[in-house]
Amino acid sequence: MQFEKLSNGVSIPMLGFGTYKIEKSDVADAIQGALDAGYRHFDCAHIYGNEAEIGEAFKKSGVKREDLFITSKVWNADQGYDKTLAAFDQTIKDLQMDYLDLYLIHWPNEEDFNLTLDTWKALETLYAQGKVKAIGVSNFSEKQLKEVFAMAKVKPMVNQIERHPYKVQAELGKFDTDNGIVNEGYSPIGHGHLILEDETINKIAKAHNKTAAQVVLRWHIDTGFVVFPKSSKVSRVKENFDIFDFNLTDEEVKEINALDQDKHLNY
Numbered sequence: 001m002q003f004e005k006l007s008n009g010v011s012i013p014m015l016g017f018g019t020y021k022i023e024k025s026d027v028a029d030a031i032q033g034a035l036d037a038g039y040r041h042f043d044c045a046h047i048y049g050n051e052a053e054i055g056e057a058f059k060k061s062g063v064k065r066e067d068l069f070i071t072s073k074v075w076n077a078d079q080g081y082d083k084t085l086a087a088f089d090q091t092i093k094d095l096q097m098d099y100l101d102l103y104l105i106h107w108p109n110e111e112d113f114n115l116t117l118d119t120w121k122a123l124e125t126l127y128a129q130g131k132v133k134a135i136g137v138s139n140f141s142e143k144q145l146k147e148v149f150a151m152a153k154v155k156p157m158v159n160q161i162e163r164h165p166y167k168v169q170a171e172l173g174k175f176d177t178d179n180g181i182v183n184e185g186y187s188p189i190g191h192g193h194l195i196l197e198d199e200t201i202n203k204i205a206k207a208h209n210k211t212a213a214q215v216v217l218r219w220h221i222d223t224g225f226v227v228f229p230k231s232s233k234v235s236r237v238k239e240n241f242d243i244f245d246f247n248l249t250d251e252e253v254k255e256i257n258a259l260d261q262d263k264h265l266n267y
């Protein structure tokens with residue numbers, strides 16, 4: 001496993017497991033399958049509607065809390081200082097944990113950014129109370145991050161954004177890095193479509209005797225992005241974890257970077 005260091009010194013595994021769209025009935029097997037494959041970093045969110053089942057699965061697994069890295073996110077409807085604190089309480093109750101490793105604002109409120117700034121203050125409170133080891137944001141632009149910097153006591157440590165070879169996020173990624181923010185890339189394999197059929201990626205995969213998904217995940221890590229692909233299939237969960245025995249050449253990284261179309265991929 002490779003690790004990235006957040007600005008406060010907290011260590012985050014660069015490969016994790018995504019939990020969006022894992023049906024409640026599949027959660028127990030999916031989480032146990034991911035733990036068996038070696039994942040210890042799990043990306044969760046209240047809006048995914050499966051945190052209670054995830055909490056149950058961790059409890060059953062017997063894995064020690066301190067060996068896990070757990071992220072959750074405050075949903076749009078829960079923004080605001082008091083509502084965020086209440087949403088956090090619900091999330092840790094569902095997950096059956098007494099702290100989170102990382103708590104994020106899921107989306108900025110475009111119409112009322114002051115509400116989002118109040119939400120940030122709540123995250124700072126949770127951080128000061130030791131209930132979260134690190135705090136950050138998701139889907140924030142450079143402009144929105146600058147507004148947070150202007151009022152923050154604690155700067156965001158993470159920005160989680162859509163990222164795959166058709167949306168390379170070079171500018172925002174550099175802005176984040178320049179400001180001490182670790183980049184996380186969501187939908188890293190583009191939901192398993194298009195990207196995995198791309199000719200360039202398949203050519204590189206063949207050269208390394210790896211799959212297209214493995215090459216794309218390796219590219220994320222080689223370019224400094226933390227990722228957490230989701231799969232409900234045991235074979236893919238294992239495949240996506242098996243990326244630590246090869247590296248891409250600088251030329252291959254450049255070839256993948258050149259596939260950028262700034263394209264948002266829908267489900």
Ligand SMILES: NC(=O)c1ccc[n+]([C@@H]2O[C@H](COP(=O)([O-])OP(=O)(O)OC[C@H]3O[C@@H](n4cnc5c(N)ncnc54)[C@H](OP(=O)(O)O)[C@@H]3O)[C@@H](O)[C@H]2O)c1
Nearest residue numbers: 018019020043186187188189190191192213229230231232
């Ligand atoms: N902050 C945000 O706004 C935000 C938004 C979206 C996602 N996220 C987070 O990011 C995580 C990952 O993103 P994502 O779930 O959108 O997309 P993703 O991980 O890029 O793709 C998941 C899809 O790809 C398929 N897949 C997984 N591994 C595969 C493989 N090796 N070969 C072929 N297909 C494969 C999965 O199908 P099977 O399950 O059938 O294998 C699933 O349909 C989410 O689970 C969530 O935690 C955050």
